[in-house]
Amino acid sequence: MKEKGNTAAVTARTPVIGLPRALLYEREAVMWKAFFSSLGMRGIISAPTNREMLRLGAEAAIDEVCLSTKIYLGHVRSLFGKCDLILVPRVSNYGLHRNMCTKFESLYDLVCNVFRNTGQRFLAYNVDVLGGISEEKAFVDLGMALGFGRKDAVRAFRRAGRAAAEDWHKKISREERLYRTDQIKVLVAGHSYLTEDAYIGRPLFQYLEEMGVVPIRADRVDRKEALRQSVRVSPTIKWEMSRELLGSIQMHKSKVDGLILMSAFPCGPDSMVNEMIIRKFPDIPILNIVMDNQDGTAGLETRLESFTDILKLKRGEL
Amino acid sequence: MARERKISFPMVANYNSVVKYFVEHGLNAAFIMPPKLTRRTVEIGAKNSPDYVCAPFKTLLGNMVDALEAGADTLVMTMGLCRLGYYAELQEQILKDLGYDFEMINLAAYSTGKNRDYFKAVRRLNPRVSLGRLALTFAECLKMVEHIDEIEEEYYRNCGFERHPGQYKKVYDRFLLNMELARNVRDIEAGYLKAKREFQAILLDKPEQPLRVGVIGEYFTVMDEFSNLYLEQKLADMGVEVHRWMNLTHRNIHYQGQKNLGVQISEYCRYEMGPTSTANIWCAKNYAVHGFDGIIHLKSAGCTPEIDIMPVLQNISRDYKIPVLYLTYDSQTSDTGLMTRVEAFYDMISMRKQVVQI
Ligand code: SF4
Numbered sequence: 001m002k003e004k005g006n007t008a009a010v011t012a013r014t015p016v017i018g019l020p021r022a023l024l025y026e027r028e029a030v031m032w033k034a035f036f037s038s039l040g041m042r043g044i045i046s047a048p049t050n051r052e053m054l055r056l057g058a059e060a061a062i063d064e065v066c067l068s069t070k071i072y073l074g075h076v077r078s079l080f081g082k083c084d085l086i087l088v089p090r091v092s093n094y095g096l097h098r099n100m101c102t103k104f105e106s107l108y109d110l111v112c113n114v115f116r117n118t119g120q121r122f123l124a125y126n127v128d129v130l131g132g133i134s135e136e137k138a139f140v141d142l143g144m145a146l147g148f149g150r151k152d153a154v155r156a157f158r159r160a161g162r163a164a165a166e167d168w169h170k171k172i173s174r175e176e177r178l179y180r181t182d183q184i185k186v187l188v189a190g191h192s193y194l195t196e197d198a199y200i201g202r203p204l205f206q207y208l209e210e211m212g213v214v215p216i217r218a219d220r221v222d223r224k225e226a227l228r229q230s231v232r233v234s235p236t237i238k239w240e241m242s243r244e245l246l247g248s249i250q251m252h253k254s255k256v257d258g259l260i261l262m263s264a265f266p267c268g269p270d271s272m273v274n275e276m277i278i279r280k281f282p283d284i285p286i287l288n289i290v291m292d293n294q295d296g297t298a299g300l301e302t303r304l305e306s307f308t309d310i311l312k313l314k315r316g317e318l
Numbered sequence: 319m320a321r322e323r324k325i326s327f328p329m330v331a332n333y334n335s336v337v338k339y340f341v342e343h344g345l346n347a348a349f350i351m352p353p354k355l356t357r358r359t360v361e362i363g364a365k366n367s368p369d370y371v372c373a374p375f376k377t378l379l380g381n382m383v384d385a386l387e388a389g390a391d392t393l394v395m396t397m398g399l400c401r402l403g404y405y406a407e408l409q410e411q412i413l414k415d416l417g418y419d420f421e422m423i424n425l426a427a428y429s430t431g432k433n434r435d436y437f438k439a440v441r442r443l444n445p446r447v448s449l450g451r452l453a454l455t456f457a458e459c460l461k462m463v464e465h466i467d468e469i470e471e472e473y474y475r476n477c478g479f480e481r482h483p484g485q486y487k488k489v490y491d492r493f494l495l496n497m498e499l500a501r502n503v504r505d506i507e508a509g510y511l512k513a514k515r516e517f518q519a520i521l522l523d524k525p526e527q528p529l530r531v532g533v534i535g536e537y538f539t540v541m542d543e544f545s546n547l548y549l550e551q552k553l554a555d556m557g558v559e560v561h562r563w564m565n566l567t568h569r570n571i572h573y574q575g576q577k578n579l580g581v582q583i584s585e586y587c588r589y590e591m592g593p594t595s596t597a598n599i600w601c602a603k604n605y606a607v608h609g610f611d612g613i614i615h616l617k618s619a620g621c622t623p624e625i626d627i628m629p630v631l632q633n634i635s636r637d638y639k640i641p642v643l644y645l646t647y648d649s650q651t652s653d654t655g656l657m658t659r660v661e662a663f664y665d666m667i668s669m670r671k672q673v674v675q676i
């Protein structure tokens with residue numbers, strides 16, 4: 001897709017942008033794709049996570065990083081040689097008490113240092129609202145760094161923003177419908193890059209469905225409202241994505257039979273927020289799942305089965 | 319008349335004398351000195367904390383239990399970057415679930431982006447507080463912090479080389495006690511000058527080029543000697559000149575800021591990677607440039623920002639050919655395990671130095 005007037009800015013060959021299908025991808029994909037395509041650029045997305053990718057990522061990573069980072073590095077590596085630039089965003093915060101896990105602050109420089117001698121080039125955008133850099137400014141700067149004019153970049157950002165909002169709206173209403181089924185419903189609260197990950201999170205959803213349980217994603221929620229609700233439960237909680245999940249639990253707790261907390265070992269925010277959730281919601285059955293190894297799902301099935309049994313028992317269905 | 323509060327603040331490094339001074343003189347309230355950290359503190363903290371939260375959370379929680387048992391009825395807990403900013407609320411929840419009855423003044427709840435909102439927290443501690451006195455005491459506290467940091471720096475650089483063992487330690491301990499007992503700014507200054515004078519009089523057997531090691535890492539663990547199992551003392555006892563930049567003076571009172579430090583390490587990173595990342599990377603490079611014999615990077619287990627700068631430190635290590643020892647602390651880290659690794663590191667850097675000198 002090409003916009004009128006921007007072709008002049010593009011040099012001999014338009015660089016191909018690589019998008020790692022990990023971390024913020026699930027959250028921002030629509031935005032990124034719409035932004036680059038309205039600038040007339042091409043992108044390539046890494047394949048869904050598989051065992052080999054995770055192995056590659058773990059090999060490149062410092063052993064102590066969270067599982068999500070290992071997966072991310074695997075995706076980055078799998079894009080080598082397939083694109084000119086790999087997009088690695090840096091997001092510090094979206095405002096006061098709207099921080100990201102520090103991982104998203106460090107990610108760009110982390111990746112550049114890990115892959116310093118590979119010759120691969122990376123592309124960043126930087127969101128730091130408290131530091132005076134809004135999301136719009138971040139994207140416009142990105143567009144201009146790629147050689148486009150300010151006007152084109154602004155237009156691409158706005159267009160992408162609209163596409164993302166529309167897509168999000170659809171996703172929430174699809175999720176909202178799930179709350180109305182009569183089946184056993186479980187709210188799954190986890191970062192979208194875990195719940196949507198083909199190797200880590202999807203198997204959990206499949207197991208649940210096979211057992212006749214409807215899993216509902218907590219992160220697919222009216223974000224503004226969730227942020228508002230979150231501070232009623234926990235006034236000083238400071239991470240954007242944790243606030244969305246916590247707020248969503250508060251909004252939906254009476255509409256589901258149980259709650260599954262899903263995190264990656266050793267996740268910084270989750271190590272605290274999940275503890276808070278367990279203490280604040282004593283009346284909902286909660287299953288706390290921490291994914292920490294490469295063969296992800298061993299033992300998971302048994303735990304899900306007994307959890308489902310508890311929920312059925314509570315409903316009088318067992 | 320409202321009862322007088324008994325305020326405590328969990329123990330961090332050597333700074334509790336400063337907090338005591340501030341509470342007693344600035345707030346005109348009673349301060350309960352939290353008992354010194356012990357294994358028990360760590361065990362109680364770990365037992366009641368979520369599994370994989372970073373270690374400072376557990377230690378501070380244990381210390382809060384200690385302080386409450388020592389009679390405190392009000393705990394003050396700091397706000398902070400990173401997870402630290404959420405410590406207080408979860409700690410309060412855990413302590414109240416355990417059945418403790420107290421009031422928590424959580425500075426994170428007053429972090430609105432405007433500094434004057436912190437004054438509201440102060441008002442809650444003592445409604446009749448005088449602003450002038452508060453400001454004056456605060457300035458005196460900053461002085462005390464600077465003195466503590468300066469004396470501590472001098473101590474670790476030299477105590478490994480004294481001719482008569484134990485002299486440095488004696489002066490240092492007395493200095494810390496003097497700070498704890500200080501009743502006015504004259505006491506603070508006198509204690510500081512005395513320690514400076516006494517340090518100067520100690521005879522040293524220091525080689526012209528001693529082994530120099532720079533210690534960097536996670537804010538809490540690197541500053542708190544109990545939490546890092548007296549790493550700096552261990553090094554000094556082996557005959558090392560130990561340098562550590564990270565303290566309140568450098569990182570908080572006179573911090574040069576992200577921009578000024580950031581430009582000096584722009585070949586390694588483009589952005590601020592985390593709360594103390596820029597400072598630590600800058601320090602590591604600085605030690606490397608100045609020909610130090612080694613760097614020790616320490617952190618508590620699961621500390622995301624410090625784990626994330628490790629690839630950068632590895633690159634600095636490669637570029638300047640300087641050895642880096644990476645230490646991770648959790649509540650199970652043993653003294654012997656640590657000692658083995660530090661000794662091996664010491665052997666390696668001292669052998670390298672001999673080879674380089676020949
Ligand atoms: S939020 Fe948790 S899982 Fe996500 S990047 Fe941070 S530490 Fe890793």
Ligand code: SF4
Nearest residue numbers: 372400401402621622
């Ligand atoms: S800097 Fe490290 S130890 Fe401190 S709060 Fe953050 S993760 Fe925890």
